[in-house]
Amino acid sequence: MEVDMSVWTDNGKFDPANDSVDVAGNFNDWGGTPIWLDDSDGDTVYSGVIYGLVFPGDNIEYKFRINGSWNDATCEFPSGGPNRTFTVGNQDTTLFHYYNDDLPSSGIAGDDLLPKKYALHQNYPNPFNPTTTISFDLPKASDVNLTVYNLMGQQVMTLKNEKMNAGSYKIHVDASQLSSGVYFYRIQADGYVNYRKMTLLK
Structure with a gap:
């Protein structure tokens, strides 16, 4: 499981x-046996596994919770809000979420709110x-190429x-128009290049 805390x-x-997720x-008995997530590379995406459970x-x-607390000020969907749900399949799957479903803002911001660095999010x-x-x-105006590839390395979409x-x-x-499976999306923006994996389940 992965959760983006950005x-x-x-x-x-x-x-x-100072905080943990x-x-x-x-x-896991709703936290009775804690499963702590880790951000080993410092990108604010915390991950952990629930194999065997x-x-x-x-x-x-x-x-997801902050500091193992059900405090309404910090836990997801407080005051009895909906739980996240998923039906486990036969393949290993990474479930990715933004904490509390709060997504990064989109569009062009004022100069004081512009991103400080290039980033490609999950x-x-x-x-x-x-x-x-x-x-x-994008921290500055850039020539952007965003594409999707299958596991064979074939480009299947230009976004x-x-x-x-x-x-x-x-x-x-x-x-x-694509078949179920694992795909990679890749961004090239001037000198910045990065890619991430996504899973299409039909």
């Missing part, structure tokens, strides 16, 4: 130096069927190939 970090609601669900066909429910939702959203940040102003962007992706 929005809560930027808003001052989460401090990576865990996942609580029906597979769930099995194919299981219908799981879960939420698509959301992931896995998806058949639509998802890819977000990326952007144009000059774009500085800002944070969200690109809607409709993969209804």
